[in-house]
Amino acid sequence: MSASTNTKPLLLLAPSALVVMAPFVASLVILAAYSVDYGPNGVGPDLTIWRNFLSDGYSWSVIATSLRLAASVTLITLLVAYPTACAILRIRNPLLSAIAYVILFSPLLMSVVVRSYGWLLLLADRGFVNSLLAASPFGLGPYRLIYNETGVVIALVHILLPFAVLPIIGALLQIPPIYREAAADLGAGPAAIVWKVTFPLSLPGVIVAAEIVFALAVSAFVTPSVLGGGRVLVLSRLVYENIGNVQWGLAAVQALILLAIAVGALLILERFNRSTFAKRAG
Amino acid sequence: MQPDVVLSRVEKSFAGDAVVRGVDLAIRRGEFFSLLGPSGCGKTTTLRMIAGLEAPTGGSISIRGVDMAGVPIERRPTNLVFQKLALFPHLDVFDNIAFGLKLRKTPAPEIRRRVAEMLDIVRLSGFETRSVASLSGGQQQRVAIARAVVNEPAVLLLDEPLGALDLKLQTHLQEELRQIQRALEMTFVYVTHNQAEAMAMSDRIGVMNAGRLEQVGAPADLYLRPATRFVASFIGQTNLIDGRIDAIEDGKLRIEAGGLRFVADAHAGATVGAPATVSLRPEQIRLTKARDDGSDALVIADATFMGASVNYRLQGRGLTLLAQATGEAAPLPVGARVDATWLPDAAVTVAADGAGTAK
Numbered sequence: 303m304s305a306s307t308n309t310k311p312l313l314l315l316a317p318s319a320l321v322v323m324a325p326f327v328a329s330l331v332i333l334a335a336y337s338v339d340y341g342p343n344g345v346g347p348d349l350t351i352w353r354n355f356l357s358d359g360y361s362w363s364v365i366a367t368s369l370r371l372a373a374s375v376t377l378i379t380l381l382v383a384y385p386t387a388c389a390i391l392r393i394r395n396p397l398l399s400a401i402a403y404v405i406l407f408s409p410l411l412m413s414v415v416v417r418s419y420g421w422l423l424l425l426a427d428r429g430f431v432n433s434l435l436a437a438s439p440f441g442l443g444p445y446r447l448i449y450n451e452t453g454v455v456i457a458l459v460h461i462l463l464p465f466a467v468l469p470i471i472g473a474l475l476q477i478p479p480i481y482r483e484a485a486a487d488l489g490a491g492p493a494a495i496v497w498k499v500t501f502p503l504s505l506p507g508v509i510v511a512a513e514i515v516f517a518l519a520v521s522a523f524v525t526p527s528v529l530g531g532g533r534v535l536v537l538s539r540l541v542y543e544n545i546g547n548v549q550w551g552l553a554a555v556q557a558l559i560l561l562a563i564a565v566g567a568l569l570i571l572e573r574f575n576r577s578t579f580a581k582r583a584g
Numbered sequence: 585m586q587p588d589v590v591l592s593r594v595e596k597s598f599a600g601d602a603v604v605r606g607v608d609l610a611i612r613r614g615e616f617f618s619l620l621g622p623s624g625c626g627k628t629t630t631l632r633m634i635a636g637l638e639a640p641t642g643g644s645i646s647i648r649g650v651d652m653a654g655v656p657i658e659r660r661p662t663n664l665v666f667q668k669l670a671l672f673p674h675l676d677v678f679d680n681i682a683f684g685l686k687l688r689k690t691p692a693p694e695i696r697r698r699v700a701e702m703l704d705i706v707r708l709s710g711f712e713t714r715s716v717a718s719l720s721g722g723q724q725q726r727v728a729i730a731r732a733v734v735n736e737p738a739v740l741l742l743d744e745p746l747g748a749l750d751l752k753l754q755t756h757l758q759e760e761l762r763q764i765q766r767a768l769e770m771t772f773v774y775v776t777h778n779q780a781e782a783m784a785m786s787d788r789i790g791v792m793n794a795g796r797l798e799q800v801g802a803p804a805d806l807y808l809r810p811a812t813r814f815v816a817s818f819i820g821q822t823n824l825i826d827g828r829i830d831a832i833e834d835g836k837l838r839i840e841a842g843g844l845r846f847v848a849d850a851h852a853g854a855t856v857g858a859p860a861t862v863s864l865r866p867e868q869i870r871l872t873k874a875r876d877d878g879s880d881a882l883v884i885a886d887a888t889f890m891g892a893s894v895n896y897r898l899q900g901r902g903l904t905l906l907a908q909a910t911g912e913a914a915p916l917p918v919g920a921r922v923d924a925t926w927l928p929d930a931a932v933t934v935a936a937d938g939a940g941t942a943k
């Protein structure tokens with residue numbers, strides 16, 4: 303693309319860039335300032351807080367927990383979201399389709415706190431889920447589903463599902479039916495069409511879904527706090543605690559690392575997006 | 585030759601709009617059959633019904649003696665070259681062409697060999713790893729042809745496959761397609777709105793108009809004995825002259841129109857005094873300088889020098905006639921008064937549109 307064709311989209315982006323970027327850049331600057339400021343009577347700006355945090359094994363275990371949690375939530379959400387998106391698009395009856403969308407969005411209609419405590423009840427040792435498992439012909443359980451990562455993952459997948467389903471539906475809708483026709487004409491049955499045509503062509507939507515879900519999961523606070531019961535320590539939790547303890551410098555460092563993880567994941571996924579569709583663009 | 589693809593009383597309507605009406609057609613095995621007709625006449629729809637992409641709303645289609653009603657697209661012995669190409673944007677040229685072969689678990693070396701062969705035929709060797717989006721329209725069209733032909737289906741359906749190509753490539757691929765079709769004894773159903781292309785390539789042509797099959801026949805048949813006004817004027821140029829049946833003798837009709845006289849083979853149901861339309865090809869008309877007294881002679885209103893021939897527009901007796909003269913030393917001047925003559929059997933009667941005897 304030449305320079306002249308590039309300027310127009312930039313101009314069009316300007317208003318939203320201003321609204322989104324200005325507060326973002328401002329808070330980044332403030333966070334950065336806090337992270338290098340060593341106490342009220344400190345010796346001036348230096349990297350002591352950074353050094354202390356990064357050399358502590360505990361910090362790394364929290365970072366690992368955050369990453370592991372966000373990654374597994376992203377993966378499971380996508381695995382659930384993709385067939386869900388396909389199923390919703392299959393619904394021909396407009397009323398049923400509307401009902402499906404309402405059900406899909408139902409997690410968002412509830413306050414995050416209420417929802418988290420709801421899951422706590424459902425997943426408790428003698429809660430609904432464990433009773434169900436015990437009553438099943440296999441007599442399973444009881445399983446420990448709360449105050450550990452399992453419960454956090456389950457509750458996060460629940461709330462984040464609509465954020466994943468929507469971009470996938472969008473991508474699926476954008477695939478002209480003629481590609482499926484061509485595949486069928488060349489001998490592809492329904493499964494082969496999905497695997498060889500529909501899925502690869504919907505990858506951009508899947509990647510957008512992954513980006514959104516990962517960013518929301520890695521920075522989630524209420525759900526890990528409630529369902530983790532203080533035993534699942536993630537970065538957002540540390541930030542919260544340190545602000546409470548007036549450890550603003552440390553909180554700033556952790557917030558910046560959290561941001562770096564989210565941005566890093568975004569860049570990696572975008573990269574992947576581009577390489578899958580480099581062929582399409584030529 | 586036994587019929588390969590049989591359409592009987594096939595109908596298709598979209599939301600009540602009849603798009604294909606009562607098409608009866610038997611395409612022979614190993615035949616190069618063209619469906620010819622103007623834009624919107626239902627060619628693509630007919631082809632898509634044979635491929636299984638569209639279900640007929642009436643009638644039935646069978647291929648090799650098997651009724652296709654319950655046979656899904658992927659199990660039909662057909663491949664379609666889509667008018668809109670439909671190349672897979674996420675696959676490169678090689679993978680697009682290899683798509684069908686891979687689905688049939690063809691061994692990799694054979695896939696490579698056959699794709700390379702096809703690329704050679706469509707003159708795209710070296711383009712294997714190019715993305716289809718980076719190709720020109722004509723190159724994409726050739727990939728689309730290769731993607732279908734490489735599977736060597738019993739019946740190959742082609743929907744205006746050469747539309748976006750320059751004349752030279754068009755001629756080259758016309759020859760190649762014809763050769764492939766003969767060598768593999770495939771049945772081709774070839775859709776085009778280009779009558780010259782259909783005439784040049786086809787064993788037989790079905791002329792479609794407004795969802796109906798007006799006439800089916802060999803190219804020469806259609807040209808020399810068009811059944812309807814539509815066929816006569818769609819294939820080549822012609823003069824359509826409305827007149828009246830003067831007499832019927834020895835199986836011949838004598839028709840009079842604007843003082844001109846024609847003789848044509850009688851058709852069933854012809855009665856003296858009934859209106860009739862004759863078709864007279866411009867090249868059948870001989871022009872001679874009119875005798876001085878000829879008050880009802882024709883006047884040359886327009887003359888176009890075409891190189892090998894001269895096209896004249898003649899006026900007089902309430903008629904406008906097109907005439908084409910070849911091998912003349914000098915064209916007759918505009919305004920000249922001429923007499924027009926033709927051989928007795930040069931004219932044919934044609935029926936009104938849609939009344940064709942397509943069988």
Ligand SMILES: Nc1ncnc2c1ncn2[C@@H]1O[C@H](COP(=O)(O)OP(=O)(O)OP(=O)(O)O)[C@@H](O)[C@H]1O
Nearest residue numbers: 598603621622623624625626627628629630667777
């Ligand atoms: N899916 C559809 N829904 C509604 N109408 C349709 C559909 N497909 C085709 N038609 C209509 O059917 C008629 C015939 O279309 P078709 O594509 O078969 O024409 P065609 O002969 O292939 O024309 P062209 O030479 O322009 O490709 C057109 O009037 C078109 O608008």
Ligand SMILES: [Mg+2]
Nearest residue numbers: 627628667743
């Ligand atoms: Mg068409």
